[in-house]
Structures are given as structure tokens and as C-alpha cells.
Amino acid sequence: MYRIVKKESLNPTVTLMEVEAPLIAKKAEPGQFIILRVDSNGERIPLTIADFNRATGTVTIIYQIVGATTQALDHLKEGENIQDFAGPLGRPTETEDFKKVAVVGGGVGCAIAYPVAKKLYEQGCEVHSITGFRNKELVILEEEFKKVSNKLVLMTDDGSYGTKGLVTDALKTLIESGEKYDAVITIGPLIMMKFVCALTKEYQIKTLASMNPIMIDGTGMCGGCRLSVGGKTKFACVDGPDFDGHEIDFDEALTRSSIYKPFERRAHEEVCHLYEMEVK
């Protein structure tokens, strides 16, 4: 059992949790993830390690409430326990040789992008962060990003905060204005990453995309997390989650991410209903 030592709502659908997991905190590197199970009948879901504290032995996760499991997780309070919490899984994001990097995050993907930006910044790399949200209400981690970026451009789809437009608009503007990046690291919805990668391909800038396919074990046993990279089948949980953005078959990944849609909608409804009854 893994105790929740802190819980904080970042926006109406995104929550931060700090969880006691000393073994994971000791090993974690930016770009890695954990797999958790809320209770003994629950699903295994992957969440990125948004931050870690080796001294206190805690790991931070930031999750968006999208379906049954993230809802059940959000139902837990400070001091309560998560049944299973395994990691750190996946390979850390490659951050070694870069001098200047653009980190492009979308929505809750910013939670995954943040520790990467932080590590790059701490290594002395020049970091330009671009974060995008649908509207002002959904903005997360603004202060945190400011602290680890030489430049931060915050975008909203509707212009209710920051600059109006998409992250690709901001990235294009920066590149066109003469910024030379060793790499672009992008994390967010598949469709956003697809367009970021299409853009950087035009300018031939090395791009890493952090993929989040459906996973079960996360240890390289089931093959559920597979995707096509450069025409080869790769397993995101052991070979990734970061891949060369110009080699990823995003269209296939988009189709695959919808496999369980019909099931998830049902699970969501059932859980909502249950919670409603509890409230009553």
C-alpha cells in the first residue's frame, strides 16, 4: 500500500498527488512513469512521474480525470492508500547533449513535460517552454514552468489567457524568429504531437515525442503498448515512452488509442452513478 501524503487540485479536471514510494523516488528520472492500481478490482494505469523527492521518498503524479480509474483515484483523500504503485518504468528522456531545447507541452501533457524541462534547465541547457491549454481554467504548472525556462510561451485555444492559438503557432514563430534548437521535446495529445512533429520535420529539428499508448503490465510482457516507429514494431513500456517523432506512425497510434472507447464510456457512467448514490 502506498500512502498519499498530499493532494491538490490544479484545475477542475487535473489533480496532483504526492505518494510515499521511497524505492521509486530513489530511482526516478524525468520521462519515466509508474503503473498504479487504485484498489484490488481496479485496472492498471500508467502515469508519468511529474516530480520526485529522493530525500522524503515521495513521487508526484499529476493526472487528468478522464475515466473510471482516474475518477476512483481522485476519490482517495490525503492519508489514504493506493493499492499498487510500481516503477519507475520506461527509459528516462534523453537530456544529455542538448544546449538549447524547446519543450512543447499540451494540456495534462505539461505535467509530463515539466520534469524534463526542469532537468534540462538544471543541466545548464537553455529551455524554451511552450505550453498549450484549451482555456484559462485549464492552465496548470505556470509558476513551475517559469522557474525552469529561459522563455515561456503560454497558449490557449480561445485566447482567454496567454496568447491565442496553438502550440505549433508559437513554435513556428520562435523558429522563424531565428531560434536554433538542438531538439524539440513534445508531450501532449497525440494529435498535437503529430502536428508538432510535422512542423519540426520541415525544419529538420530532432524531435522526441513521449507516447502514451494503452498499457497493461508496463514491463514488456503483453505487447498491448506497441506502435510502429520507422516501420518497426516497438513497445512503448520498454523501448519508450520517448521515440523519434519523425519516425512515429501517429495515425496508427491514434486509431489504436480508441480500441477501448466503447468500454470506457460505460465504465465512466457506472462509476459516476455510484458516486452520485454515495453523495445522496
Added chain:
Amino acid sequence: MVINMDVLKRIPVKEQDPKVRARNFEEVCLGYDKEEAMEEASRCLKCKNAKCITGCPVSIDIPGFIKAVEAGDIEEAYQVISKYSALPAVCGRVCPQETQCEQRCIRAIKGESVSIGKLERFVADWARVNDVKPEAAKEKKSQKVAVIGSGPAGLTCAGDLAKMGYDVTIFEALHEPGGVLVYGIPEFRLPKDTVVKSEIENVKALGVKIETNVVIGKSTTIDELMEEEGFEAVFVGSGAGLPKFMGIPGENANGVFSANEYLTRSNLMKAFDENYDTPIAAGQKVAVVGGGNVAMDAARTALRLGAQVYIVYRRSEEELPARVEEVHHAKEEGVILKLLTNPTEILVDDNGWVKGMKCIEMELGEADASGRRRPVEKPDSEFELEVDTVIMSLGTSPNPLISSTTTGLDINKYRCIIANEENGQTTKEGVFAGGDAVTGAATVILAMGAGKAAAKGIDEYLQNK
């Protein structure tokens, strides 16, 4: 009392009716009762030079335990078996007995062999129901041994070392111990909550600690276990690894699964049970590609989830690597065998879902290196099989998580860990290995045999250290 008129024939064992069981996840085979077991035990000749033992990878004293069954002393029978095997209720169910102990049985020369597996199962089930436990070590040793993976190899190695008195901890990546026994082999062949759990409890009762959610190579490494955590020896029983795919077009379409994913969803995550959250896209018309035990299990699981199921296999029935009993059960339940058939492409609809599978007919040519006749394509015999789900069951290739994070641990060209067959010793001092991680996908009892050999190897190593 059942009267067996013909000693050449075994006492038949009760099974669920095929029509009924094809729609439920209850166990297929119902096992003997005590009278039937005693009657069957009386068929054993208690040979002095018992050939059956030579066929058992863990050398169970078969006449020894059967003698006790015949006398009605089931507790004694259990203690005899427990000396050799930590998982008798599992082996009695899933061991390929017909090609091991039972094949060498003297009785088999003229009639049917003694039903050794079913007797073993009866004894183990009786012990569970009557709460009889194996005997723990009397003297404890202070040396610590780490075991990686809680499949049959790891559980056996850990159990044997604990009986010798060592301080043993198993590290398991998943949230539940058991390896393939919990995530691979389905409920209807191997009940999880009763059989598997209680045998794992027995291993724990010997003093073995099990830490779940620890992924060696990620959460910690073998080098750290040995240098920082004080483990003096390590056994690696991490299993067979990543599923293989064919590399044909359409393989990443929605509706194509590896058998591991399909079975894990159903077994470990219990997707077939509506009280659990994990979904499974069961399919209406399912093709399972492959012919091993894993393929049979995937096919019979899909059938139970309501699908019409084909097994697509490129050789003929004779070459099917699955156990005869499993093929027989699958056919009885209504799985359709499409033999001498090989897929060439998976057809995908506009939404990215499987809509069919292009196949080609095969015929058997010359024998290949494995001694089996090699299948070759029949010209112009392509046809389409209408299916909405494809399950690939083509074997696995080892996961590099452990070998790539351990200094001095060598692997062979198939990426399996290199280990001495006799004692499990790897190329790294103090590190031993066995089971599917060494041999590639094999069987429960071979994994147990390897775990046992390694326990002896570790004991010798630590005694001389």
C-alpha cells in the same frame, strides 16, 4: 465403491459437459474423489526401479506417494510429494504428464498408464481442503537470497532454499505473484483463488517473503541487491518475455492482440468478471494464430467470452505443440481447427478495425532441423477468413530489462540468459537462472526443475563461499 473390472484401464475422471463448460470459466476437469483415487492408486505396481520417476523433471517419489494414497493416508502422500514439489496442485493440472512421468509408466506397456497427474492433483487438493501444510525448515541460516520473478521457477527455487533454512525474498514486477500461473493459464484449467493462491501461501508458510510491484532492472538492479542490500546469491526466473508478431500487413490494427495481452486481461485483470474494471474486446469471430498451449488457452477463452473461434496453424494436427488433452478439449468445446493454413495479411476496415484475414494453404515438405516436416505454401490457394479479432500466439522473445542492467550477465543469440543446466550458474558469480528466461517458453515443470537445480546450486555455492 467403484469397482474397476479392467486393471489395464484407468479410473475415468469426471469432467464438465463440453456444451456447458464452453460458456463458463469453471474448471473443466473435476478430479477424483478419495475412493476413485485409492482405486486408481491400486493399479500402480510400486515398481522397485520406477521408470515413471525418470520422466519427472523434479523426480517425485511417485510409487512412494501412490502407496500412501492406496492405503488411504493422504496426508502422508502429501508430505512425500512436498519433499520434491512446491506446486503439486498446479502440476497435477497442467504438467504434460502424458509425455513425462506417465509415458514411462510400466503399466503403459500393455494398457493405460497409472493416472499419476490426476492422483497428484487429488492429494494436493485434499491437503488444501484439510489445511495440511508442507513442513518448514527447523534451522535457519542467516544468508540472504533474492529470487526474481514468482513464476514456477522462482517459487520452486525460493521454496527449496527456504526449506534449507535460507532467508529468501522474491521480487515480483506485477501486483500479484504466480507468473504465467496467474496471468497466462486460464481459470478453467487452473483456478486462481483456490489452487494457485494456496500453493503460493504454502511457499510463504515456508518463510519466503514476496515483494510485489518491484521491477528488477528498474526499481532496483541485481548489482544493487548484491552490493547494497546484502543478498549473497540471486536467482533469475523472469520468464519468457515479449510476445512475437508475424510482421504481416495490418498487424497493428485494432482487434489484433498478442495472446499474452488477451489472456492477461482475462486472467490477471479478470476482465471476464463484471466486478472488475479492465475491459476486453472479446470479438465475435476470432482467429487465433499458432498451435501451442497458449494458442489453445486463448481460443478457449475467446469461446467462453462468446465468440466463434478458429485456430489457424501452418502445420497439421500431428505437429500441434499443445498438449493432446488441450487440443481434445478445445475441439470438444467447438473451436474450429484451420490446419495447414498460414495468414499473409490482416484486412482492416475504414475505422482501423480488423475485418478479415487473408490466408494461404500449406502442405508439408521435407523435414527441417527440428525433425518436423516443413510447411510450404500451396500456389494459388489464397483465401479470406472473415474475422473481427486476431490473436497472435507465436511465442515470445526474452525481455532485456534484466540482462541489460546487470554487469557480467551474458545472453545467447536468442537473448536467453546463459546458465549451466546442472546448477543454474550464470556467467556472473553468485547469480543463477532458470525457467523460461533461460530456455525460452517451455513448461511449468521444466521451470520448476530448473528452479530446484538452481536451489541446490545456490546452496553449494553459499556453503563453499
